[in-house]
Amino acid sequence: MTAPAAPAERPALDDAVIRVDDVTLRFGGVTSLSEVSLVAPRGEVMAVIGPNGAGKTSLFNCLTGVYVPQEGTISLVRPDGSTARLNGRKPYSVTRLGVGRTFQNIRLFNALTAVENVKVGADARGKAGPVSVMLGLPRMRREEHAATEKALELLSFVGLSGRHDALASALSYGEQRRLEIARALATGPQVLLLDEPAAGTNPAEKNDLARLITRINAELGTSVLLIEHDMKLVMSVASYVVVLNFGRVIAAGAPEQIQRDPAVIEAYLGTTQDDEGTHGDAADD
Amino acid sequence: MVLLLALISGPGGSSTALSYGFRHSILRPRVIPFVVVGVVAWALVELGRTQRQTVRSAVMGRLEGVRRRTGGVIPRNRLTRSALPIAALVVAVAIPPFLNGYWQTVLVQEMGIFTLLALGLNVVVGFAGLLDLGYIAFFAVGSYTTAYFTGRLPVLPPFTLNPFWILPIAILAALIAGVVLGAPTLRLRGDYLAIVTLGFGEIVFSFARNKTDVTNGDSGAFNIPHFSIHTAGIHYTWGGKQLPYYWVLLVFVVLIMFLFRRLENSRVGRAWTAIREDEVAAAATGVPTVRYKLLAFAIGASTSGFAGVLYAANVGFITDTNFVLQQSILVLVLVIFGGMGSMWGVLVGAAFLEWLPEKLRGSVPPSDRFIYFGLLIILVMIFRPQGMIPSRRRALEIRQAEAGIGEADALGLPKEVQ
Numbered sequence: 253m254t255a256p257a258a259p260a261e262r263p264a265l266d267d268a269v270i271r272v273d274d275v276t277l278r279f280g281g282v283t284s285l286s287e288v289s290l291v292a293p294r295g296e297v298m299a300v301i302g303p304n305g306a307g308k309t310s311l312f313n314c315l316t317g318v319y320v321p322q323e324g325t326i327s328l329v330r331p332d333g334s335t336a337r338l339n340g341r342k343p344y345s346v347t348r349l350g351v352g353r354t355f356q357n358i359r360l361f362n363a364l365t366a367v368e369n370v371k372v373g374a375d376a377r378g379k380a381g382p383v384s385v386m387l388g389l390p391r392m393r394r395e396e397h398a399a400t401e402k403a404l405e406l407l408s409f410v411g412l413s414g415r416h417d418a419l420a421s422a423l424s425y426g427e428q429r430r431l432e433i434a435r436a437l438a439t440g441p442q443v444l445l446l447d448e449p450a451a452g453t454n455p456a457e458k459n460d461l462a463r464l465i466t467r468i469n470a471e472l473g474t475s476v477l478l479i480e481h482d483m484k485l486v487m488s489v490a491s492y493v494v495v496l497n498f499g500r501v502i503a504a505g506a507p508e509q510i511q512r513d514p515a516v517i518e519a520y521l522g523t524t525q526d527d528e529g530t531h532g533d534a535a536d537d
Numbered sequence: 538m539v540l541l542l543a544l545i546s547g548p549g550g551s552s553t554a555l556s557y558g559f560r561h562s563i564l565r566p567r568v569i570p571f572v573v574v575g576v577v578a579w580a581l582v583e584l585g586r587t588q589r590q591t592v593r594s595a596v597m598g599r600l601e602g603v604r605r606r607t608g609g610v611i612p613r614n615r616l617t618r619s620a621l622p623i624a625a626l627v628v629a630v631a632i633p634p635f636l637n638g639y640w641q642t643v644l645v646q647e648m649g650i651f652t653l654l655a656l657g658l659n660v661v662v663g664f665a666g667l668l669d670l671g672y673i674a675f676f677a678v679g680s681y682t683t684a685y686f687t688g689r690l691p692v693l694p695p696f697t698l699n700p701f702w703i704l705p706i707a708i709l710a711a712l713i714a715g716v717v718l719g720a721p722t723l724r725l726r727g728d729y730l731a732i733v734t735l736g737f738g739e740i741v742f743s744f745a746r747n748k749t750d751v752t753n754g755d756s757g758a759f760n761i762p763h764f765s766i767h768t769a770g771i772h773y774t775w776g777g778k779q780l781p782y783y784w785v786l787l788v789f790v791v792l793i794m795f796l797f798r799r800l801e802n803s804r805v806g807r808a809w810t811a812i813r814e815d816e817v818a819a820a821a822t823g824v825p826t827v828r829y830k831l832l833a834f835a836i837g838a839s840t841s842g843f844a845g846v847l848y849a850a851n852v853g854f855i856t857d858t859n860f861v862l863q864q865s866i867l868v869l870v871l872v873i874f875g876g877m878g879s880m881w882g883v884l885v886g887a888a889f890l891e892w893l894p895e896k897l898r899g900s901v902p903p904s905d906r907f908i909y910f911g912l913l914i915i916l917v918m919i920f921r922p923q924g925m926i927p928s929r930r931r932a933l934e935i936r937q938a939e940a941g942i943g944e945a946d947a948l949g950l951p952k953e954v955q
Contacts, residue, residue: 316821317820318817342820342825343817343820343821344820344823344824344825344826345825347821347822347823348823353821355818359815359817359818359821360815360818361810361811361814361815361818361819362814362933362934363810363814363929363930363931363933363934364807364810364814368807368810371804371807372804372807372808372819372822372823372824373822375804375807375824376822376824378804380803380804382800382805382836385799385800385803385805386796386799392803395804396803399804419933421933435822436821436822439823
């Protein structure tokens with residue numbers, strides 16, 4: 253037995269925040285995700301790991317509406333237990349339902365200041381239309397004020413309190429990473445998707461980041477889904493790990509359990525050079 | 538190259554004197570300014586690369602220093618910020634009554650109308666970053682709506698109205714045209730959108746030219762009446778004078794700038810900037826991108842339709858040639874020259890570029906006027922790509938693009954999701 257029976261490891265439905273059921277995503281003849289099923293537990297930090305090209309970012313893009321999988325369903329489970337289907341929705345609509353994300357390569361609005369970047373996220377919760385903006389209606393002013401307040405609060409939460417008037421492009425790399433997280437948090441997510449947040453950061457920044465992720469989870473009560481290559485970071489923050497390889501879930505469970513899992517070790521160390529063989533083993537067992 | 542330019546722009550030949558065009562283009566002293574201009578432009582581009590950088594950074598450094606020093610002396614408060622606009626408004630109110638008829642006509646029919654058009658296109662190109670090459674089509678919609686409701690087209694309306702009351706109808710018509718064009722096409726990005734809008738502009742132009750039983754084709758619609766109000770005891774007719782039209786234009790330009798400024802500094806403006814900078818990230822941050830792009834399109838189109846009514850009523854005569862592709866490009870040039878996304882830049886740029894050819898009339902050969910116009914634009918684009926008075930956000934985007942960071946403008950290819 254090289255892989256544990258994944259379904260048995262899944263948390264029960266009532267404490268899930270995102271459910272992915274049998275999702276298959278193809279690009280022409282290439283299958284990027286193949287019958288992926290997983291459950292992200294509510295109020296926890298879950299990590300999605302796997303070698304390059306395993307389909308981690310494809311999974312994130314399916315979760316956020318950027319890609320539409322050909323098969324399967326993805327649903328967001330609200331705290332009251334009701335579910336909302338995510339696949340087939342436009343990205344902005346997925347975000348407004350409560351799924352915030354960051355990008356592997358930082359994608360900020362560089363010509364806007366830090367606080368304006370975060371306010372774009374906070375605006376997702378506002379309702380004022382162009383007419384009330386042009387007329388300067390009180391409701392619009394209240395919303396604008398509330399957005400500024402929320403943005404400043406989040407900037408200080410991620411540790412950028414003195415930098416709110418700096419242009420996004422003027423921030424350091426680590427600061428930009430944190431600004432992107434603040435922007436995603438401003439949309440009021442139930443679950444925050446972080447795509448390799450530690451990529452390109454130095455060890456000190458990695459420690460700060462680990463602390464920030466833990467605080468987001470503990471203080472804001474936001475569930476976190478994390479793609480990360482840095483195993484030390486994954487092991488220090490995640491309470492649950494899912495391993496993808498060749499577009500399939502090959503293991504899922506607690507971090508310690510995953511570290512010992514033969515299928516995972518094989519996927520990472522590549523005991524079998526033959527791709528087909530590795531693929532078959534992981535899938536069949 | 539320079540000789541070729543002189544030859545192309547020179548007088549045409551005739552069957553009796555075959556070399557007439559050639560002789561008058563090149564052998565006359567007319568060629569001298571061309572050669573001088575060409576050599577200077579070449580020298581600036583080829584030789585001055587390093588010097589240009591030094592000059593630019595020196596000037597920028599100096600300006601920065603001045604700003605820092607005066608920033609402490611002159612507090613940036615409401616009063617000082619509104620001083621410049623108020624001064625501009627005083628000039629705009631005080632000068633025109635003393636101009637002669639010719640310049641008043643230029644002021645209204647060239648500078649005023651095109652400023653309005655440029656302000657509208659600035660929302661589309663400057664704020665939302667969408668390249669629209671068929672913008673003049675909405676101007677046509679406004680103009681032909683006016684011609685229709687005043688009964689000056691072969692198809693007669695159910696009732697006729699004075700152009701003044703057609704304003705809201707035409708704004709609505711242009712807005713609908715904008716939404717009809719935008720709804721299916723705004724999913725496209727960059728170059729693709731530009732091509733679609735180009736096609737739309739051509740469709741509207743071809744319709745105006747060829748559907749003669751509706752639009753009168755190239756004979757156009759004429760005798761469109763002037764604005765007049767006969768309501769609630771007020772009786773006023775704008776008549777053939779330009780100044781009353783100028784006041785209408787001025788009021789609306791001020792109003793439009795005020796409203797657009799509010800949009801720019803609100804969640805709408807932030808959303809537009811976000812879309813322009815990175816559409817994928819904007820959507821992931823909860824911005825309904827298509828809706829906001831459609832909004833920009835609709836606002837630009839209705840401004841253009843509005844200008845179309847003013848133009849039709851003022852000139853009294855419209856024809857298909859008012860709505861050729863070249864006009865769309867001209868408006869785009871006004872926006873880029875002034876500074877995309879900067880309303881003051883667009884205002885100053887549009888007014889200046891519309892004024893320049895008229896000023897050159899008489900001092901240079903008529904056929905050469907637009908060569909100087911073109912030269913000026915080339916020079917500005919080389920030395921000040923962000924425009925005369927750039928917007929803060931846009932200037933930064935261009936600097937970043939030069940350094941190879943991020944997407945520069947509407948023409949930039951979309952980054953793929955990684």
